[in-house]
Amino acid sequence: MSSRGQIVIPEEIRESLNIKSGSNFFVIPHGDSVILRPVEEPSIEDLPSILAKTNSFAKERGITPKDLKKAIKKVRSKK
Numbered sequence: 001m002s003s004r005g006q007i008v009i010p011e012e013i014r015e016s017l018n019i020k021s022g023s024n025f026f027v028i029p030h031g032d033s034v035i036l037r038p039v040e041e042p043s044i045e046d047l048p049s050i051l052a053k054t055n056s057f058a059k060e061r062g063i064t065p066k067d068l069k070k071a072i073k074k075v076r077s078k079k
Contacts, residue, residue: 009036017038019038023039026038
């Protein structure tokens with residue numbers, strides 16, 4: 001690891017996983033290990049399914065549009 005916290009993924013692994021320069025990752029601590037998961041952007045075809053899951057999640061937890069607006073306002077005020 002570099003002094004800036006950067007790591008090198010070997011070329012053969014990057015090629016086999018189709019990882020390009022500038023790729024983003026989720027960094028997940030797991031016991032005494034670290035898991036790197038590439039962040040994958042959903043396709044336009046995936047959006048209806050994602051929105052349905054999001055709506056279901058919010059409904060199950062009683063989250064309202066008013067709650068969302070309040071949370072967004074709170075986060076924006078911290079910038």
